[in-house]
Amino acid sequence: xxxxxxxxxxxxxxxxxxxxxxxPTLPPSDGRPDLLVLRAIKLxxxxxxxxxxxxxxRAFPGHRIILATTAWLAPVVELLxxxxxxxxxxxxxxxxAPHGAVDVxxxxxxxxxxxxDLVAALGARRxxxxxxxxxxxxxxxxxxxxxERERWARLVTWHGIPADPDDxxxxxxxxxxxxxxxxxxxxxxxxxxxxxxxxxxxAVARGLRERGHDVVLTGGADDVDRSAAVAQGAGxxxxxxxxxxxxxxxxxxxxxxxxxxxxxxxxxxxxxxxxGVPSVVVFGPAPPEAWGPPASGPHVVLTDxxxxxxxxxxxxxDPALLAVGVDDVLAAVDSLxxxxxxxxx
Numbered sequence: 001x002x003x004x005x006x007x008x009x010x011x012x013x014x015x016x017x018x019x020x021x022x023x024p025t026l027p028p029s030d031g032r033p034d035l036l037v038l039r040a041i042k043l044x045x046x047x048x049x050x051x052x053x054x055x056x057x058r059a060f061p062g063h064r065i066i067l068a069t070t071a072w073l074a075p076v077v078e079l080l081x082x083x084x085x086x087x088x089x090x091x092x093x094x095x096x097a098p099h100g101a102v103d104v105x106x107x108x109x110x111x112x113x114x115x116x117d118l119v120a121a122l123g124a125r126r127x128x129x130x131x132x133x134x135x136x137x138x139x140x141x142x143x144x145x146x147x148e149r150e151r152w153a154r155l156v157t158w159h160g161i162p163a164d165p166d167d168x169x170x171x172x173x174x175x176x177x178x179x180x181x182x183x184x185x186x187x188x189x190x191x192x193x194x195x196x197x198x199x200x201x202x203a204v205a206r207g208l209r210e211r212g213h214d215v216v217l218t219g220g221a222d223d224v225d226r227s228a229a230v231a232q233g234a235g236x237x238x239x240x241x242x243x244x245x246x247x248x249x250x251x252x253x254x255x256x257x258x259x260x261x262x263x264x265x266x267x268x269x270x271x272x273x274x275x276g277v278p279s280v281v282v283f284g285p286a287p288p289e290a291w292g293p294p295a296s297g298p299h300v301v302l303t304d305x306x307x308x309x310x311x312x313x314x315x316x317x318d319p320a321l322l323a324v325g326v327d328d329v330l331a332a333v334d335s336l337x338x339x340x341x342x343x344x345x
Contacts, residue, residue: 035066042073045148047168050170053080147289216254218254300335
């Protein structure tokens with residue numbers, strides 16, 4: 001089951017990121033009935049809900065669709081099939097919508113009492129979620145051991161809204177990529193359990209350059225030092241380090257126009273899936289059976305489940321991650337339909 005952890009409370013004013021705004025309260029009606037979806041987690045979590053969001057958009061073409069999710073995701077929410085981004089920082093505060101204002105409420109967050117109580121408090125005419133006897137809502141039982149995309153696609157399908165779990169595509173950013181055609185090596189991850197060693201990333205970057213690719217390194221603000229170490233080990237120029245430089249939409253643009261993406265199990269992997277970009281994804285604590293890319297896409301998953309510890313919040317790398325070597329990654333790249341689209345730096 002998805003953990004229902006808390007996050008900081010939303011600010012009183014709209015949260016703007018690169019010109020995209022996550023509103024703090026439900027805006028006045030635009031004349032359409034409102035459908036509100038709760039999914040208040042991180043980038044990858046939002047992207048595995050995309051098939052269900054597409055299905056909801058098709059089923060409710062006359063509704064204004066509101067996604068209640070984390071404010072810092074605003075640039076990516078703009079690329080999803082929704083109309084309004086309502087800032088929702090975790091589950092420790094009410095959804096900022098008046099009681100009875102929402103016509104249809106959808107719980108794509110979890111099945112625990114925290115999310116269920118928030119959705120029930122909206123007083124919606126219809127609630128779409130898993131079985132919730134505490135509030136008297138019908139729905140399927142929470143399934144264990146299924147892929148997250150499959151979980152949410154099955155949920156809305158049970159409610160009469162057919163969804164395809166491989167329907168992962170999102171809009172491309174209007175901003176062009178700052179590194180068109182590059183091989184993207186994403187070194188970032190929120191926790192140390194997903195930190196593949198920097199010397200291995202550097203060796204992969206060297207291997208990609210030897211294959212004729214431009215290589216860029218991506219990650220968040222906390223990944224700048226790791227990226228610098230990878231760049232030094234790979235002999236990359238300073239301008240190849242994009243970690244800590246790109247906001248989410250420019251980052252999505254880089255992924256969308258990449259020749260190939262090499263990453264651990266992070267939002268970068270889900271973006272590669274969303275854009276159909278060939279990718280090699282190294283898995284550590286989380287099982288690819290629950291979070292991996294679509295089998296129908298040009299993606300390779302590498303891990304060793306036999307040594308997986310499974311603590312996603314650990315600060316040291318999971319053994320399943322460390323079991324993957326540089327040669328494994330480069331062999332996976334060679335197995336994919338990857339074209340060299342630029343000269344090596």
